Amino acid sequence: MAELRLPVRRSPLGHRAPIEAEAGAVRMAERPFLGKFILRADRHEAVEPLRSVLGLGLPFDPMTSSAAGDTALLWMGPDEWMLVTAPGAASELHAKAKAALAGAHHQLVDASDYHTVIEVAGVKARELLMKLTTLDLHPRAFPAGMATGSVFGKANATIWLPMERADDNGLAFQLFIRWSMADYFWCLLANAGREWGIPEQAAVKGEALTIA
Structure with missing residues (x-):
């Protein structure tokens, strides 16, 4: 009788080890398998039920977030959030x-395997990301707690700077990227970090990599 082999869950960047620039100026690593859920709901109906089970409120202001421990809610639109x-x-x-939202009109969809997350951290993390997007990432325009979508190179991504990693010695931007674009995005980030000593990363199938 053939041996039963259970499927193995793999992340899109499982073949990529964390990398670091000289003197730790920039660090890159995948954060695989985080739970990610897209919530659509009336904010006034959902805020208290969610607060009772999550311990945090829905962020009402555009491009903001709320977090408690390992759980966060990112504002994605007037009636949409990412948990x-x-x-x-x-x-x-x-x-x-x-269960908490059972009495409210809502939609809660598991999108955990739609995105993976790449963490870009270090004192030069902000400068590296500035090379790849027209989004204003200056601290005055993109403070801790902010989350929004933008285009990096040729990839759409959601970028979030958690409150608890807010000082310039520990910036840790979280970039949510589609699985199918993850390897391209990884190589793009590494290429932008070459001036600080990030090692070159070859694309999986040898595709030419250009930032333009």
């Missing part, structure tokens, strides 16, 4: 949120 949590807590948190 982000640690891999091991995703199923339980999803069930609690669904």
